[in-house]
Amino acid sequence: MAFPFQTQVSLAPFNAFGLPGCAARYAEIRSVSQLVKLVRSGELNGQRCVILGGGSNVLLSGDIDGVVLHMRIPGRELIGSDDDFHLVRAGAGENWHELVRWTLEMGWPGLENLSLIPGTVGAAPVQNIGAYGMEVCERFMGLEAVDLRSGAVISFDFKDCHFDYRDSVFKHEAAGRFAITSVTFRLPKRWTALTRYVDLARELATRGIIDPKPLDVSDAIVAIRSRKLPDPAQIGNVGSFFKNPLVNADHYAALLAAHPEIPSYKQIDGQVKLAAGWLIDQAGWRGRSLGPVGMYEHQALVMVNLGGASGQDVLRLSAAVRRDVNERFGVSLEMEPALI
Numbered sequence: 001m002a003f004p005f006q007t008q009v010s011l012a013p014f015n016a017f018g019l020p021g022c023a024a025r026y027a028e029i030r031s032v033s034q035l036v037k038l039v040r041s042g043e044l045n046g047q048r049c050v051i052l053g054g055g056s057n058v059l060l061s062g063d064i065d066g067v068v069l070h071m072r073i074p075g076r077e078l079i080g081s082d083d084d085f086h087l088v089r090a091g092a093g094e095n096w097h098e099l100v101r102w103t104l105e106m107g108w109p110g111l112e113n114l115s116l117i118p119g120t121v122g123a124a125p126v127q128n129i130g131a132y133g134m135e136v137c138e139r140f141m142g143l144e145a146v147d148l149r150s151g152a153v154i155s156f157d158f159k160d161c162h163f164d165y166r167d168s169v170f171k172h173e174a175a176g177r178f179a180i181t182s183v184t185f186r187l188p189k190r191w192t193a194l195t196r197y198v199d200l201a202r203e204l205a206t207r208g209i210i211d212p213k214p215l216d217v218s219d220a221i222v223a224i225r226s227r228k229l230p231d232p233a234q235i236g237n238v239g240s241f242f243k244n245p246l247v248n249a250d251h252y253a254a255l256l257a258a259h260p261e262i263p264s265y266k267q268i269d270g271q272v273k274l275a276a277g278w279l280i281d282q283a284g285w286r287g288r289s290l291g292p293v294g295m296y297e298h299q300a301l302v303m304v305n306l307g308g309a310s311g312q313d314v315l316r317l318s319a320a321v322r323r324d325v326n327e328r329f330g331v332s333l334e335m336e337p338a339l340i
């Protein structure tokens with residue numbers, strides 16, 4: 001029997017920017033065995049195959065003339081522990097923030113700095129989500145994925161994933177080839193609060209918290225994010241629209257001479273990371289719009305859907321912002337979400 005795909009399914013409710021577009025064929029994936037069966041049936045052969053998680057880091061350019069696999073595999077459990085770590089595995093379809101809060105409630109801290117990041121567990125390693133001084137790769141143990149060519153279930157360890165800043169093998173060689181089905185995290189038993197990020201330290205101080213517990217860190221981050229970042233349920237957005245760019249030491253020295261207040265983060269290789277939000281703000285784009293899209297008034301790095309935007313509107317504003325930042329600072333911005 002042919003696989004029961006749904007046809008001509010609107011993807012507008014499934015992408016956080018709220019962009020229009022239909023999938024020619026669509027399937028909700030709820031288990032590994034269901035996906036393996038689908039691949040082995042040969043029904044994906046020769047088709048474009050797009051893997052969708054929470055839709056919070058994708059920009060839909062229009063209709064998808066292929067198959068959309070919407071990863072909804074549930075489950076979260078403690079699969080083991082040793083002297084140093086709790087090992088927690090979660091299904092790709094679990095909501096990221098709910099997983100974070102659950103681990104904290106269970107007494108297994110370690111993910112609190114990544115609180116309130118939108119999206120699903122399966123998407124977290126793809127772009128190596130990060131915030132407030134931590135990246136998910138620091139808590140990553142391994143993941144399982146289904147090879148969409150053969151139907152084999154493949155394990156990836158830390159090395160296999162080639163993690164980098166908002167980057168992994170799943171954005172390159174492995175893109176479109178593997179559907180992540182579960183992720184395992186190693187959460188340290190000897191926990192210490194990671195509060196070096198200035199905004200976080202300030203928020204905890206404002207709350208009069210000197211010796212923060214994991215939940216205090218999570219609550220503080222929820223408060224900061226809620227102030228600065230728009231809720232995708234209210235205003236369409238995909239978080240940071242660009243990556244924070246790297247410049248070499250000479251370029252940085254010239255920028256610093258012209259703008260002594262420029263926020264910067266020195267890297268071990270001598271390069272300097274700049275705050276894209278600051279560059280966009282300085283280029284005059286914070287709170288400014290072009291058609292139905294704009295750069296958010298409280299965080300210029302976030303593009304927002306002011307209502308009825310299309311993929312073309314997004315690309316037009318993206319090009320205008322990149323041009324102005326480049327003209328003013330000689331810095332080329334790279335888009336962070338994936339264009340599908």
Ligand code: EPU
Nearest residue numbers: 131132239240242243244263275277278281286299300301
């Ligand atoms: N800034 C401005 N104007 C703005 C925005 C920022 O001057 O409109 C300045 C801030 O004052 C600050 C600096 O730029 O000095 C950096 O801003 P912020 O602390 O808000 O962090 P970010 O570098 O813009 C990154 C991540 C966010 C993450 C925050 C907190 C990237 C691309 N973005 O933003 O991640 O939440 O740090 O750790 O690395 C995401 O990836 O979707 C995301 C939201």
